[in-house]
Amino acid sequence: MVGTWEALVAVRYLSMDPTIRGWLERDTYLPRVEEGAVIRSLGVGQVVTSRSDRYTEGDLVSGMTGWQEWTIADDDQRQLQVPPQGTDPLDAVGLFGPTGLAAYFGLLEVGRPVAGETVLVSGAAGATGSVAGQIAKHRGCRVVGTAGSDDKCRTVVEEYGFDDCINYRTEEVRSRLRDVCSDGIDVFFDNVGGDILEAALSNLARHGRIVICGAISQYDGAEPRGPRNYTQLIIRRARMEGFLVFDHADRYPQAIADLGRWAAEGIVRHHVDVVNGFEQVPAAFCRLFTGDKIGKNAVKLDRDPDRQDDRGGRRPCG
Amino acid sequence: MVGTWEALVAVRYLSMDPTIRGWLERDTYLPRVEEGAVIRSLGVGQVVTSRSDRYTEGDLVSGMTGWQEWTIADDDQRQLQVPPQGTDPLDAVGLFGPTGLAAYFGLLEVGRPVAGETVLVSGAAGATGSVAGQIAKHRGCRVVGTAGSDDKCRTVVEEYGFDDCINYRTEEVRSRLRDVCSDGIDVFFDNVGGDILEAALSNLARHGRIVICGAISQYDGAEPRGPRNYTQLIIRRARMEGFLVFDHADRYPQAIADLGRWAAEGIVRHHVDVVNGFEQVPAAFCRLFTGDKIGKNAVKLDRDPDRQDDRGGRRPCG
Numbered sequence: 001m002v003g004t005w006e007a008l009v010a011v012r013y014l015s016m017d018p019t020i021r022g023w024l025e026r027d028t029y030l031p032r033v034e035e036g037a038v039i040r041s042l043g044v045g046q047v048v049t050s051r052s053d054r055y056t057e058g059d060l061v062s063g064m065t066g067w068q069e070w071t072i073a074d075d076d077q078r079q080l081q082v083p084p085q086g087t088d089p090l091d092a093v094g095l096f097g098p099t100g101l102a103a104y105f106g107l108l109e110v111g112r113p114v115a116g117e118t119v120l121v122s123g124a125a126g127a128t129g130s131v132a133g134q135i136a137k138h139r140g141c142r143v144v145g146t147a148g149s150d151d152k153c154r155t156v157v158e159e160y161g162f163d164d165c166i167n168y169r170t171e172e173v174r175s176r177l178r179d180v181c182s183d184g185i186d187v188f189f190d191n192v193g194g195d196i197l198e199a200a201l202s203n204l205a206r207h208g209r210i211v212i213c214g215a216i217s218q219y220d221g222a223e224p225r226g227p228r229n230y231t232q233l234i235i236r237r238a239r240m241e242g243f244l245v246f247d248h249a250d251r252y253p254q255a256i257a258d259l260g261r262w263a264a265e266g267i268v269r270h271h272v273d274v275v276n277g278f279e280q281v282p283a284a285f286c287r288l289f290t291g292d293k294i295g296k297n298a299v300k301l302d303r304d305p306d307r308q309d310d311r312g313g314r315r316p317c318g
Numbered sequence: 319m320v321g322t323w324e325a326l327v328a329v330r331y332l333s334m335d336p337t338i339r340g341w342l343e344r345d346t347y348l349p350r351v352e353e354g355a356v357i358r359s360l361g362v363g364q365v366v367t368s369r370s371d372r373y374t375e376g377d378l379v380s381g382m383t384g385w386q387e388w389t390i391a392d393d394d395q396r397q398l399q400v401p402p403q404g405t406d407p408l409d410a411v412g413l414f415g416p417t418g419l420a421a422y423f424g425l426l427e428v429g430r431p432v433a434g435e436t437v438l439v440s441g442a443a444g445a446t447g448s449v450a451g452q453i454a455k456h457r458g459c460r461v462v463g464t465a466g467s468d469d470k471c472r473t474v475v476e477e478y479g480f481d482d483c484i485n486y487r488t489e490e491v492r493s494r495l496r497d498v499c500s501d502g503i504d505v506f507f508d509n510v511g512g513d514i515l516e517a518a519l520s521n522l523a524r525h526g527r528i529v530i531c532g533a534i535s536q537y538d539g540a541e542p543r544g545p546r547n548y549t550q551l552i553i554r555r556a557r558m559e560g561f562l563v564f565d566h567a568d569r570y571p572q573a574i575a576d577l578g579r580w581a582a583e584g585i586v587r588h589h590v591d592v593v594n595g596f597e598q599v600p601a602a603f604c605r606l607f608t609g610d611k612i613g614k615n616a617v618k619l620d621r622d623p624d625r626q627d628d629r630g631g632r633r634p635c636g
Contacts, residue, residue: 029553193549215549226544231511231533233560235347240558242551 003076006052011065013274014281015042015093016297018288021219029244038066044092045071045080055082062092067281069301083256094127094296095263095270096256102213102245103131103189104255110243111187111211115140118181120200121162123191125152127270127296128213130160131259132189134268137161141187144180146173146196148291155294159269174199184208184236193218194225201232208238219289271295276302321394324370329383331592332599333360333411334615336606339537347562356384362410363389363398373400380410385599387619401574412445412614413581413588414574420531420563421449421507422573428561429505429529433458436499438518439480441509443470445588445614446531448478449577450507452586455479459505462498464491464514466609473612477587492517502526502554511536512543519550526556537607589613594620 022028023040033040043065047055055061055073063080065071073080083092094100106128113119119136123129124145133143133156145156145165153165166176177185177199184205190197193215200210218224233240248255262268273293275284277300284297340346341358351358361383365373373379373391381398383389391398401410412418424446431437437454441447442463451461451474463474463483471483484494495503495517502523508515511533518528536542551558566573580586591611593602595618602615 198544212549212551214552218549224546224549226516226546226548228542228544230544230548230558231530231536231542231560233530233558234532234562235560237561237565238559240548240551241556242549242553243555244552247555 003074003078005072005074007050007055007061007073007080008048009045009061009065009071009073009080010048011043011045011069011071011301013044013089013093014065014067014299014301015044015097015099016281016285016288016299017042017098018214018216018219019098020285021289029246038068040064041067042093042097043067043071044089047073055080060087060089060092062097069278084260087260090272090274090298091260091263091270093298094272095131095259095268097296098245099127099296100131100259100270101248101252101255102243103128103135104259105245105248105251106211106213106243107132107135107187107189109248110241111136111189111209113139113141113187116142117186118142118144118183118205119187119189120144120146120177120181120185121189121191122146122168122196122200123214123216124156124160124162124165125294126191127272129189129191130156130295131268131270132213133162134160135262136187136189137163138262138267144177144185146192152294159271168196174202177203187211189213190215192216193227197227198229201227201229201236204232204236204238206236206238208236210238210240212240212242216289272298274298274300276300321392321396323390323392325368325373325379325391325398326366327363327379327383327389327391327398328366329361329363329387329389329619331362331407331411332383332385332617332619333362333415333417334599334602334606334617335360335416336532336534336537337416338603339607347564356386358382359385360411360415361385361389362407365391373398378405378407378410380415387596402578405578408590408592408616409578409581409588411616412590413449413577413586415614416563417445417614418449418577418588419566419570419573420561421446421453422577423563423566423569424529424531424561425450425453425505425507427566428559429454429507429527431457431459431505434460435504436460436462436501436523437505437507438462438464438495438499438503439507439509440464440486440514440518441532441534442474442478442480442483443612444509447507447509448474448613449586449588450531451480452478453580454505454507455481456580456585462495462503464510470612477589486514492520495521505529507531508533510534511545515545516547519545519547519554522550522554522556524554524556526554528556528558530558530560534607590616592616592618594618 044062047059061080119141121129121133125147136143145162156165188200188210191214194217362380365377379398437459439447439451443465454461463480474483506518506528509532512535
């Protein structure tokens with residue numbers, strides 16, 4: 001079912017998100033993307049032609065553009081949002097996109113840290129983890145991260161202001177956690193799963209909360225693995241809870257206002273790693289799973305402004 | 319550290335509880351029971367001699383008597399409770415003991431079912447599961463159980479009033495759940511773990527709650543196993559939460575009053591399987607893990623009232 005078309009949009013940035021991996025493989029909270037269909041994805045673009053009050057020519061718009069250079073906004077399945085005037089398109093993809101919003105709602109609504117508590121964030125150098133940790137710091141928590149290289153750990157501590165960061169590839173996470181979270185972990189914001197989730201369970205504080213945001217260690221490889229020590233939830237009187245950012249859509253404006261203010265005040269820093277060219281999409285997407293990135297991955301669709309070529313999808317785009 | 323002794327108690331019933339298994343193996347929420355020490359356990363007895371205002375000779379008392387025939391109540395580590403006048407000693411062990419109270423607090427405080435919701439209970443024929451399911455029925459829920467034999471399933475439906483019961487040894491739990499919980503499971507009260515936990519995760523309703531009360535399938539055998547599909551918590555926006563009944567001690571009187579009233583009104587039925595003789599303790603305890611029981615297991619210490627023999631620990635006990 002496709003609704004009546006309302007605007008033609010030239011896509012400018014595509015957001016690379018691990019959750020797309022699930023959409024390709026099976027029905028999840030959204031139906032599986034069938035082979036041959038456009039791959040469902042967040043993107044940001046500019047309105048080229050509008051025949052609706054909702055959009056004005058030149059507007060920045062964001063939403064489920066899919067992995068394509070042009071998209072049609074309609075009045076049904078594909079409604080796009082118009083971010084506040086002056087929004088940086090990269091913020092629309094990253095900080096105000098699902099990865100930034102997941103940090104906001106996952107940490108504040110599910111994890112609910114209070115000042116003085118210890119918060120652990122896995123994937124701390126990533127698009128969501130880096131933001132979650134900085135919000136927790138802003139809330140007065142002690143914040144520890146895990147990341148996959150010394151370089152990333154340096155960024156996590158020096159750039160994002162975490163109190164500590166464990167390189168899970170070279171350090172023994174469980175014993176390091178015992179040292180750096182000696183009073184136990186009150187909130188674990190987990191993007192990773194696997195060994196790190198088990199290590200966190202073994203170091204949870206009483207009444208600890210584990211926010212299951214993602215499980216990137218589980219998307220590749222053969223058999224997925226559950227946390228073998230999940231009965232620590234009994235001993236710690238703790239909970240493990242999942243969430244989807246889309247459920248909080250009615251509160252996006254508040255979240256975007258908060259995140260925008262924190263970014264302006266330097267409280268939350270956000271890094272978007274941009275590569276150019278539609279042909280870079282597969283490689284940029286795959287880098288989500290190899291750990292070879294800091295912050296958010298996005299692909300810029302760098303059209304040549306002097307050419308119009310419908311087959312290639314090239315056309316001016318501001 | 320032992321406090322000043324207050325009463326000598328002749329133990330009358332010992333409660334057989336799976337959690338003791340954990341206490342024997344490792345430090346958990348309580349320190350491990352060292353080899354050679356008396357095994358920590360709930361028991362019910364009668365005060366033989368008192369030198370405290372707390373106890374009167376002849377009082378029924380319950381608490382951590384340990385696996386022994388005589389115990390000393392002291393003013394420190396081993397304080398015993400005096401249940402309301404007229405309490406049946408078997409109720410003090412079962413319905414008003416940790417297994418009944420776990421059903422009460424785990425279901426009502428952690429699972430929080432509301433009328434019309436679907437509640438799944440594993441170990442439905444057991445001491446805790448049978449009570450949890452009956453409370454859920456009383457709350458207006460549709461209640462489904464799992465148990466390990468057709469006999470147990472019959473008891474669960476006919477005696478305890480569950481709407482349905484799945485024999486996990488002969489039926490394919492996951493597909494059966496899809497049929498009998500077609501709108502999804504709102505609350506899963508889990509005593510078992512393993513395959514049943516995974517099957518429940520795959521059939522959770524949105525915003526489902528999994529109460530981790532125990533994981534009896536995980537206490538035996540080699541490597542414990544975590545729920546491989548725990549990321550269903552994300553898709554279902556669901557939570558998994560552990561608890562310990564001891565944390566709710568300040569509300570035991572309310573719970574005991576409710577359970578007692580429900581038992582008197584026939585709303586909650588409770589079965590205690592009693593064997594006689596201290597020498598039966600190991601076998602009765604092991605039957606917790608083979609699934610060969612319905613309801614609560616307790617051992618009666620049947621002293622010969624006509625003999626006093628300190629070595630054998632025999633002495634009259636009301």
